[in-house]
Structure formats: structure tokens, C-alpha cells
Amino acid sequence: GVNVQQKGNGNVFYPCVPVPTEPEAGGSRLSGLWKQNQLIHSLSNGLRRHCDYVKISVPPEERGADSLPSEWWKTGVAFLYALFILVFTTVVITVVHERVPDKSVSPPLPDKFFDYLDRVPWAFTVTEVNGLVLVGLWLVQWIFLKHKAIIARRCFFLIGTLYMYRCVTMYITTLPVPGKHMVCAPKLFPGLMSCWLCVSSGLSLTGSHLMCGDFLYSGHTVMLTLSYLFIKEYSARWMWWYHWFCWLLSASGVLCILIAHEHYSIDVVVGYFATTRTFWWYHTMANTHALRDAPNNYLSRAWWSPVFKFLERNVHTTVPVEFSWPVAPPSSCRQRYRMVEGGRDE
Template sequence: MAASELIRGTDDVRPHVEVNVTTSTLPLTPHPPRVANGNPAGHTHSPPTAGDAHDGKNKHERSKLSSLLQNQLIHSLSSGLRRQCDYVKISVPEERADRLPTEWWKTAVAFLYALFNLVFTTVVITIVHERVPDKSVSPPLPDKFFDYVDRVPWAFNVTEVNGLILVGLWFVQWICLKHKSIIGRRCFFLIGTLYMYRCVTMYITTLPVPGKHMVCAPKLYNDSTGKIWRILRLISGGGLSLTSSHMMCGDFLYSGHTVMLTLSYLFIKEYSPPWMWWYRWFCWFLSASGVICILIGHEHYSIDVVIGYIATTRTFWWYHTMANTHTLRDAPNNYLSNTWWNVIFNFLERNVQTKVPVVFSSPVPLPSSCRQRYRMVEGGRDE
């Protein structure tokens, strides 16, 4: 604001003032300036000063700088989040794979171990058969169960049918398990070990036939060729009476049928989810009824069944206790490590660092839509 004239008259003359007003977008001054006579110059606007213009320029620059910093910060945060998400997706599967390695070659070794002991069992049966005393000379030993329960001829057929069903169910279940390599070598090792025990007990103590109804094949004595053919016939028929491949006697202590019935059920129960309780009870019924029918058919002494059950359950429980409780493996007071098969256990389970979860997977590749639907169903059941 500029004044063209100042006061030129006496006190009673009001001065004439010319004012040039310039509008601006800057904020108005809080108090209007006064003219020379001390009166306010009315409601007029103040012109922008050099300092105000400089402050406005600084504010504009600061606004641009803050916007730039904000954009850079958002970009860096989003990039960091993307990198973090990629890291999580990669690391978790690798960690799980390291804790439960497949190691199929170890499963193959365990399978060969089981196969060898099964074949060796047939050889021992053939040898023991030549030592079984004739039933006319050595009658059956007294058995308390036989005193109270008469023989039922078809009962042993029920035992073998139940055994075939249980083995078939376990095989299908094993094929559908995700960690089948680890579970498979556990199963093969236990089968091989239990039948190796059976070879020892059969060879050490040869019991007479448990019933006079049993028909034993004639003895071959020094006929090595005939013995080899008997071994091959026994292997081809699976050692079952249903296939007419088992006509030899002497393999009583302990019962191989009890081993397979009990072991199949234990594996089915251990590696099936809790929601399949009906399946577990059905398999238990097959196993229990099959074991009872062995005695009802008078095909084994009661001691054969009892020892077979004890040997199978204890070996299974000892092995899985060590496998599922990792603190026991290096514990100084772990008496389970005194078992002779602890070295084999360490070989098979060394790299298994956690308990094997019960997870099913398709044995054949499925389309992507089916895999997604299968995951949804499994996730709903787990919840």
C-alpha cells in the first residue's frame, strides 16, 4: 500500500488518501496498519512481502519432497514384503523334506532283509519237519484250551481268510500313505525280525503235533532235491493251507499266523487317522477272531499263540517308542538301546527327525482340479 499525499491541512480537514490495492492468495495480516493520523486504514489487504513469498516457495518444495519420500517408502515396504513371502514359500517345504527323507534305498534293504528271513523260514520248516516225532509215538501235549473247546474243522480257514483280508487292507493303506518309504521299511524290518525269531524257536524246540487230525507229508530224509521242491512249493503258496502248499509239521513254536494277524492290525491302527475308528475296530475284529480261530481249529498250542502275540506286540512297541521319542536315542539311561537290533534301527531311522504324520496322498498323479478338491476335503477333516 502506498500513499500519494499526506496531511496538508489543519486539524479539522480530513486528508485525501489514494490507495492502490493488490489482491493476493496469501493469508491476511491479523492487524491492519495505521496511517499517519493514527486512524486505521479501513479493511484493506496487505501486499505480499519478500519473506512471505520465500516461505511459500519453501512450503511447496517441502510438500514435493515429502510426497517423494512417501512414495519411495511405500515401494521399499512392498518390495520387502514380496521378498519375505517368497522366502517363506521356499523354506518351509525344504525343512519338512529334510526332516522326513524318503531314502527308498533303505526301504529296499529292509525288503531284502524281510525276504531273506521269509525264505529262510521255509528252509527251517523243511528241516524241522524231518525231526517231528510220529503222533503214534508222541501224542499231542496237554493243552488247557483244548480241554474246554472241541475242534471246529473250518475254523482255521477263517483264520487264513481274515489274514488275507488284513494284509490286503494294509497294503492298500500303505500305498496311499505319503511317507510310505519310511513306514514300509519299518514294516519290512519287523516282519524279517519276527520270522527270524520264529526260525530260532522252531529249530531249538520241536513240539509234537497238537492234534491227531493233522496229516503231515512223508519225510524225505536225505532227498535234497525233494526238499528243495518242497521249499519252492511252500514259497509259491505263501505257506497257506488254503493253497495246499503247507503239508509239513513242526513249525508250531511260535505261530506265524498270529504274527501276521497281529502285525497287520498294529500297522493299520498306528498309521490310520483317529476319525477312521470304525475301520480300526473292523480290523481289530478280524485280527482277534482270526487268532481265536487258530485255537478253535487246534492248529497250534495255546503257548504258540501267546508267545507269537507277545513277541509281535513288544517288538512293534519297542521299535515305535524309539522311533517316535527322539530324546531316547541319545539318552544315557535308554535301556531299549541294548537290543541287538539297535544298530539296524539307527541305520534305518537316523535321518528321520520327527514323528511320521498320518498323511494320505494319491499313488498316481491326479489332475490339478482333483488335487485341489482333495486338499479341501483333507483340510476340512483335520479341522
């Protein structure tokens, strides 16, 4: 038999077949076998030339190497990080709310967008409905993704990081309200207002959009943009119609923020650039493995680079867009399915 060798990297090698000698005597059967062996040897030498072995690559699945481990505990850490930042955001909003100047003292700042478009009162409702639809679509899509643990911790980390940036910007610079139509809640009971913001998610649909000062930058822009980016990144390319629908929801929602005069234009612009750049930087690092330890990789100088290495240390390949049932079917159903498939094959 042929001596098969397997190296440590999972590649299988077959040594060259020695040249068979022609039988001195024998029947036609032995002569046929000799000619067959000689033909195999000639073809092998033609392919291998002067090589001693033929290299056969074995896929990682056959080697048992798990290049995409779930590591749900890391996802839990990322979730706690995002949850802490979101709760901390409500505290910062209540603090900033106490510092917002009265409209009679500090009128709204001039804004070019407001100069050309009058306020449409119902536009902000469109923004929040679009945002809820996008978040719902992304949640349903995520449930059916195969590698949901890896994708979820990326989502939680980006949400937490973007809202942490927002805490910094709205705390260091408190802008006056963008329109005289805005009615701010009384500057009393900051602890109670923080709890109400946590429960109601800060939406005007729940009647909680009464806190002022959280303008730079727009949190609604962050969620509209980030939801669309994740939907597009982790869905198949042939679903272009789905991508366009989600893009229209996101773009119209962002535009309605300005039409409703709920944010200054700079709030929306900064929110868009902060969201897209952070998302693209993170996924560039995640999908380009040569960059992770490259000495000339300036992206690794970001403050969140150690956190990135912690979350992505065992992810050795680009996460493919694969879908699976969130709950495995019962064994009886699987057995029945195999019986049906076996009957069809017969």
C-alpha cells in the first residue's frame, strides 16, 4: 500500500509511487496490471515533476479547527458594557438638562437647514417609527444568523462606544434648544427623570422626549444608521431590495429629524460620521486579519484596540453570512426528515 503522511498543519501527503517492474512471466491479467501501474506512475511524474510528495489541502472543517467559536460569555460582557453606558447616558442627560439655558435667555442658534424648511410637527414621529421598524428587522435577522454570538458582541460594543462618545460631546458643550416649539420638563427631581428615561427609552412616542440638552450628537441618527449598517453587512448581496428598503427607512428617518427641527444639522452630521466611521474601522480590523498585528496599522492605536483584541481574539476568519434555525428541531422531526429524504433517493 501507499504510505500516507499527515503533517501538523493538517495537509495530507502521498509519496511518489515507485516505478513498477515488468513481470518476467505471467498471464494477460498480470500484464494488464503492470500497464495500469505504469500509466499511473507516468501521470504522477508528469504532475509532480521532481517533487517527492503531492500536497492535498484539507479544509478546516475536516481538521476540526473551530475558527468561529461562539464564546457567549464575551457577548454577555459586551452586553453589560452597552447596558451600563445606556444607563449612564440617562444620568448625563438629566445633568445636562439642568444646564440648558432658557429660551428667553438663549434663543435657538441659526441653522441653514431651518432657514429653508419650515418645521413639520409629525416628522419626528416618522423618525421614531422608522427606527423601531429597523431595530425590529435587525433583531429578527440576527435571530436567524448562524454566528449570532460574534455579531451580537460587535453590535453591543459599537452601541456602547457610540453612546459613550455622545455622553462626552453633549456634556462638554450644552447647546440651546433648536426651536421655540420644544417644551422642556421642569428642572426638578433629576434621579426620577433618569429612571423615567430608562423605562421609556427616551422616545417622544412614550411622552419622554421632554429632556433638553442632549443635542450634540443625535442618538436617533446613531440608531437609524447603525441598524442599517448591520442589516446590510450581515445579509446576502442578492437581497438588494431589502437593503434599499432599509436604506430608505434610515435616510428618511434621519431627514425627518431635521424637518421636525428636533436637532441642529451639526448634531445629525456628527452622529452620522461617528457611527459610520466607527463601524467601518471596527469591521476593517475584524475582516482584515493581516492588519491586527501589523506594525504600520494606525487603526490599532485607537483606545478600544485592547477591547477589540479581547472580543475578536479567537475569530480567525471573516464571519460568513449564514442563516440557521434559532432552535434546533426535535430529534423525531430530524429522523422523519431523513426517512423522507432516504425514500426520495430510492
